[in-house]
Amino acid sequence: MQEKNRYAGIDAFRIPAAILVVAIHTSPFAVFSDSADFFLTRVLARIAVPFFFMITGQFVLSDYLTETWEPFVKIGKYLKKMLVFYGISILLYLPIGIYAGHYKNLTIPLLFKMIVFDGTFYHLWYFPACMVGILLLCLLKRFFTIRGMYAAAGLLYAAGLFGDSYYGLAEKIPAAASIYEAGFSIWSYTRNGLFMAPVFFLCGVYAGRCKSCIGSKKVRKKRFCACLCFAVSFLLMTAEAFTLRYFDMQRHDSMYALLIPVVIFFYQMLLLGPCRKEKDSWMERTVSLVIYIIHPAIIVALRLAAKVSGFSAPAENSLVQFALTAVLSYAAAYVIAVILRRIRQSRERKKQEMLKSRTWVEIDSDALGNNVKFIRNILPENCKLMPAVKANAYGHGDVKIASCLRRMGVDAFCVACVNEGVRLRRAGIGGEILVLGYTHPVQFDLLRRYCLSQTVVDSAYAKQLQLYGKKLHVHIGIDTGMHRLGERWENTEEILQIFRIKNLIVDGIYTHLSADEEKGEANRQFTMSQAAHFSMVLDELKEHGIRQPKVHMQASYGVFNYPALCGDYARVGIALYGVLSTGEDTAEWREALKPVLSLKTRVASVREIYAGETAGYGFSFTAKRTMKIAALSIGYADGFPRMLSNGKGAVLIRGSIAPVVGMVCMDQTLVDVTEIADVCTGDVAVVIGISQEKEISVCDLAQRLGTITNEILSRIGERAERVTINGFRCRN
Numbered sequence: 001m002q003e004k005n006r007y008a009g010i011d012a013f014r015i016p017a018a019i020l021v022v023a024i025h026t027s028p029f030a031v032f033s034d035s036a037d038f039f040l041t042r043v044l045a046r047i048a049v050p051f052f053f054m055i056t057g058q059f060v061l062s063d064y065l066t067e068t069w070e071p072f073v074k075i076g077k078y079l080k081k082m083l084v085f086y087g088i089s090i091l092l093y094l095p096i097g098i099y100a101g102h103y104k105n106l107t108i109p110l111l112f113k114m115i116v117f118d119g120t121f122y123h124l125w126y127f128p129a130c131m132v133g134i135l136l137l138c139l140l141k142r143f144f145t146i147r148g149m150y151a152a153a154g155l156l157y158a159a160g161l162f163g164d165s166y167y168g169l170a171e172k173i174p175a176a177a178s179i180y181e182a183g184f185s186i187w188s189y190t191r192n193g194l195f196m197a198p199v200f201f202l203c204g205v206y207a208g209r210c211k212s213c214i215g216s217k218k219v220r221k222k223r224f225c226a227c228l229c230f231a232v233s234f235l236l237m238t239a240e241a242f243t244l245r246y247f248d249m250q251r252h253d254s255m256y257a258l259l260i261p262v263v264i265f266f267y268q269m270l271l272l273g274p275c276r277k278e279k280d281s282w283m284e285r286t287v288s289l290v291i292y293i294i295h296p297a298i299i300v301a302l303r304l305a306a307k308v309s310g311f312s313a314p315a316e317n318s319l320v321q322f323a324l325t326a327v328l329s330y331a332a333a334y335v336i337a338v339i340l341r342r343i344r345q346s347r348e349r350k351k352q353e354m355l356k357s358r359t360w361v362e363i364d365s366d367a368l369g370n371n372v373k374f375i376r377n378i379l380p381e382n383c384k385l386m387p388a389v390k391a392n393a394y395g396h397g398d399v400k401i402a403s404c405l406r407r408m409g410v411d412a413f414c415v416a417c418v419n420e421g422v423r424l425r426r427a428g429i430g431g432e433i434l435v436l437g438y439t440h441p442v443q444f445d446l447l448r449r450y451c452l453s454q455t456v457v458d459s460a461y462a463k464q465l466q467l468y469g470k471k472l473h474v475h476i477g478i479d480t481g482m483h484r485l486g487e488r489w490e491n492t493e494e495i496l497q498i499f500r501i502k503n504l505i506v507d508g509i510y511t512h513l514s515a516d517e518e519k520g521e522a523n524r525q526f527t528m529s530q531a532a533h534f535s536m537v538l539d540e541l542k543e544h545g546i547r548q549p550k551v552h553m554q555a556s557y558g559v560f561n562y563p564a565l566c567g568d569y570a571r572v573g574i575a576l577y578g579v580l581s582t583g584e585d586t587a588e589w590r591e592a593l594k595p596v597l598s599l600k601t602r603v604a605s606v607r608e609i610y611a612g613e614t615a616g617y618g619f620s621f622t623a624k625r626t627m628k629i630a631a632l633s634i635g636y637a638d639g640f641p642r643m644l645s646n647g648k649g650a651v652l653i654r655g656s657i658a659p660v661v662g663m664v665c666m667d668q669t670l671v672d673v674t675e676i677a678d679v680c681t682g683d684v685a686v687v688i689g690i691s692q693e694k695e696i697s698v699c700d701l702a703q704r705l706g707t708i709t710n711e712i713l714s715r716i717g718e719r720a721e722r723v724t725i726n727g728f729r730c731r732n
């Protein structure tokens, strides 16, 4: 799928930002004048690090800090990555540090100061600052709302300012001076993870929350505004910096009051910059990171080379030193990134091949994207998708499907039971997750721990939820004729009573349609009466002054056959996976919906059997002539129904049909390949999907077995690996 890269501007500035950091460490303009150097490295280049903090804020922290539903997993992964980069960098600079005598009088407190705040080498403060800042914000989240966090981070930054550019003022007040002095025994500067990083992380969070106007008519005007605001604030910040310098206020020169607006407007400018076609930003990310890590080593190497060769320009002329460092760092980083990408790709390929070694499900993420887009187009703007990812996402692999859907902007899911919700959360899936089924009270703690919403299945169940006592998010189920779960719609008093239970936070109310296939007038009338009863319940709520929670009733068929019955959510399951329950219904939407799943397996063994011989368990199959049969690595335990035994089912091998021979076993199935040339061990057999010109659809299977596609799909076993093909490439 061709998606515009909304973040092209951000990606384009990554490498220049890294080069600015190189400038800070080489002072290129020092050859001209101190002021020119000050402007470049202590004013302009100060944008670079906050820019990187903002990216982390927007793409890593934003969801976790602003949503109750977001698990910590993504941040945990990011922290681990930072730790690895920091570790590698420490090892890289250890010899230089030892040579330069940095660690001569090392004590434990000093080591702590170095590792946690200052960085073990002069430029490495960035990694610990990231980690400390992130952990601090996650801690703050426990006590503050997002506004409180903004305020706290702002105060910390202000405190940091007076230990940095404005230290001259703090110094004049003895009490403040002694506090800062005490602080400086724990960290050498206030530009660290405690004082500086949090505010810029939150700037990134803020940028991520702003609605994108790309593609709208307003974008030119907004872009112009952002440029103007940036120019003005940057001018003012330059004045601020030079004034502070003039009055000799600065203890250090990393933090300015106006750096915050400057960076925000600058980032906005980049966000509103012209779009490119989608492109993976992996190279930019990696090259800028590697430049950042290695450039001091290149500076050291250049000095060394100058000493040895006697050619002193690189050491003495800072402009030459900068140019050489920048070019060499870039070149080295580029080469390293290319090598890393090769390694990554070949590893990725190998991993994919590994998954396809026995029986596997292929998930076409482009097809999923297509279906999501199509269904969203049918739904009115204010009705959001709440995909049903129960039963392992109808056999497709719940974590895979849910994370694909998250990237497509889905922020609510429904599952059948608590354990399914827990599994998704543990894999890092955010957004609201509604449990549609019954949850035993012993599992109520899990609902809380994993931020899952529970369905109130009837009023007796509401009492159990009440007895639990602790706060729980719930959606109230209403029975309007399915007679499965939900409180009966007529029981108004009972329904109102549920709203009065103190510990229940009622986020939604819903019903389920039981006859929404298009099957004639009786079905239509029944469905309309279900809808009418449901809306009578909603009217009752209004009459009693109860704020209406989110409302939903449609599943897949409801969306297609009764578009007018939409609410705040549509709980779409089967249609998202590109089929409907029967072949007939599916055919109607063939142009619009694309099947997401294929099921494939490997030929384990090929052999001849002779007339009169039987094959498989029992004597259900006897060969009438010499024939060639293949054993496939799939059985009923993998979800290939035993009902397909003895020619009822077939698979595709090399584009030809191979009917099932004998009884389907638990782990293997025999098929007739007499008519197919060259079948050999390791060949792919398609159970559901396309092989050359032929196709076996899940609808064919369902029809043959007298069931619906939902059953076939959801019974595909755990043992089959799930592999994603095509790439709906988006950012995490």
Ligand SMILES: *Cc1c(COP(=O)(O)O)cnc(C)c1O
Binding pocket: 388, 390, 436, 512, 554, 555, 556, 557, 571, 572, 573, 574, 575
């Ligand atoms: C399974 C389920 C859905 C999804 O149904 P599809 O027909 O697959 O779209 C919606 N709501 C409830 C209550 C369900 O159990």
